Amino acid sequence: MHKQLQNKESSLRAILQSYGSLAISFSGGVDSSLLLDLTHEILGKNTLAITACMAALPARELEAARNFCAERTIRYIEVNFDEFAVAGFSQNPENRCYLCKHALLTTLLATAAEHGISALAEGSNLDDQNDYRPGKAAVEELGVVSPLEQAGFTKADIRTLSKERDLPTWNKPACACLATRLPYNTPLSKELLKRIDTAEQHLLDAGAKQVRVRVHESLARIELDAESIPLFLEPALREHITSQLTKLGFTPITLDLQGYQDK
Numbered sequence: 618m619h620k621q622l623q624n625k626e627s628s629l630r631a632i633l634q635s636y637g638s639l640a641i642s643f644s645g646g647v648d649s650s651l652l653l654d655l656t657h658e659i660l661g662k663n664t665l666a667i668t669a670c671m672a673a674l675p676a677r678e679l680e681a682a683r684n685f686c687a688e689r690t691i692r693y694i695e696v697n698f699d700e701f702a703v704a705g706f707s708q709n710p711e712n713r714c715y716l717c718k719h720a721l722l723t724t725l726l727a728t729a730a731e732h733g734i735s736a737l738a739e740g741s742n743l744d745d746q747n748d749y750r751p752g753k754a755a756v757e758e759l760g761v762v763s764p765l766e767q768a769g770f771t772k773a774d775i776r777t778l779s780k781e782r783d784l785p786t787w788n789k790p791a792c793a794c795l796a797t798r799l800p801y802n803t804p805l806s807k808e809l810l811k812r813i814d815t816a817e818q819h820l821l822d823a824g825a826k827q828v829r830v831r832v833h834e835s836l837a838r839i840e841l842d843a844e845s846i847p848l849f850l851e852p853a854l855r856e857h858i859t860s861q862l863t864k865l866g867f868t869p870i871t872l873d874l875q876g877y878q879d880k
Contacts (some may be wrong), residue, residue, distance in 0.1 A: 619777075622774055622777060625628050625768050625769050625770055625774060626768075626778060628768040628769065629770065630655065630659060631775075631777045632764045632767055633656050633659045633660065633766055634659055634660075636736050637663060638660060638663035638664070638665070638733070638734045638735075638736070639664060639686045639736050639738055640657050640663075640664075640666075640667055640725070640728075640729035640732070640734045640737045640738070641656055641664065641665070641666060641667065641681055641737075641738075641739075641740075642669075642738065642739040642740070642741070642761070643668050643686075644674070644678060644682065645668070645679070645682030645685060645786075646678070646733045646786065646791070646794075647775055647776060647779060647786045647787070647791070648740030648742055648765060648775055649739070649740035649767070650779065650784055651740075651775050651779045651782070651786070652740050652791075653685075653686075653691065653817040654689070654782060654784060657689060657740070660735060662692060663734075663821065664691060664692060665694065665729060665734055666682075666691050666692055667691050667694055667696060667725050667729065668682045668683075668693070668696075669695070669696055669697075669698040669724070669727055670695050670696065670697050670720075670810070671697075671699070671700050672699075672701065672807040673717070673794045673796050674698060674794070674795070675795060675814050675818075676814055677821070678792055678859075681697075681786075685785075685786070685811075692860070694728070694732075695744065695782060696725070696728050698720075698721055700717050700720070700803055701806075701807060703716050703720040704716070706805065706866065707805050708802070709731075709799060709801055709802055709803050709804060709805050710801065710802065711751070711801045712751050713751075713796060713801070714750065714751045714752040714794070715751040715752055715754055715755055717794075718751075718752030718756070719753040719755035719758070719759065722737065722755055722756065722761050725760060726759060726761070730774070734778055737762070737862065738761065739756060739761055739762075740763070740765055741756065741763040741766045742770045742771060742774075742775055743771050744763045744771050744772045745766065745767055745799075746766075749855070754855075773802060776788065790826060790842075791827070791879060795804065795810040795813050795814055796812050798829060798830060798831050798832055799831070799832050800833065801851045802840060803833075809832070812866060813832060815865060816830045816837060816861070816865055816867065817830050818864050819861045819862065820839065820841070820842075820849075820858065823848075823849070823854060823857070823858060824845065824848050824854075825841050825842070825848070825849070826842050826844060826845055827842035827845070827877045828840065828841055828842075828877070829877060832867070833869055835867060836867070836868070836869055836871065837862055837864065837868075837869075837871070838871050838872075838873050839870070839871045839872050839873060840873045840876060840878055841873075841876060842876060842877050843877075846872070846874070846876060850872075858870075
C-alpha cells in the first residue's frame with residue numbers, strides 16, 4: 618500500500634477510535650461499506666449499521682447491505698422511511714436531495730439514539746466536494762460526521778483500501794438514488810421508481826456492468842458502460858430488452874451511445 622494511503626488509513630482509524638460508539642448510515646455501496654467494515658473492526662459491538670428501506674433505494678442494494686452485515690456479523694437494523702411523505706419530494710425540485718437527506722438523517726439520528734448511540738456517520742469522500750450534492754448541506758446542518766472525507770480519502774483510495782481488505786464492494790459500480798434517473802421538476806412516484814429499478818435489473822441480469830435507465834416522460838434512455846454497449850447491439854438481446862422494458866410501459870426505448878454518465 619502506498620505510504621500516503623497508509624497515512625490516510627491511520628488518520629481514519631484515529632477518527633473512528635475517538636468515538637465510543639458509532640452508527641453508520643449504510644447503503645451497501647463502496648464508500649459506506651469500507652467505513653462500516655473499519656468501524657466494526659475498531660469499535661466492534663459498539664458499531665451499528667442502519668439501512669433505510671425506501672422506494673428510491675434499488676432492491677439489489679438493500680439485499681447487498683443485508684448480506685454484507687450478515688457475513689460479518691455486524692449489528693444491523695433497517696428502518697422504513699417514506700421519502701414521499703417529505704414535503705416537496707414528489708415534485709422533484711432541484712433541492713430534492715436536500716429535502717430527502719435532511720428528513721432521512723433526522724430519522725437515522727433518532728434511531729441511533731434509541732440504541733444508545735449519539736453519533737451518526739455517512740460515507741462522503743473528498744471527491745464528492747467536486748459534485749453538485751445539495752444533500753451535503755443536510756449532513757453539515759445535522760452534525761452527521763463524514764470520517765472518510767475528514768481523513769482525506771478519495772474514491773480511488775476507498776477502492777484501493779477496500780481491495781486490500783478483500784471487500785466484495787471494492788470494484789462495485791457506483792449506484793445512486795433512483796430519483797436521479799429523471800430530470801428535475803419531473804414528478805416522482807413510487808410506481809415509477811419501481812419500474813426504473815426493474816428495468817435496470819433486467820439490464821444487469823443480461824450482462825451489463827454499469828447501467829442507468831434515464832426516463833423522459835415515457836421514453837427510456839439506456840446508459841451503459843462502454844464495454845457493455847456492443848453486447849446490447851446483438852439482435853436477440855436487443856429484442857429481449859426492448860420487450861421487457863416495453864412491458865414496463867417505456868416507449869420508445871433508446872441506447873445512449875455516449876454511455877454511462879456518473880450522476
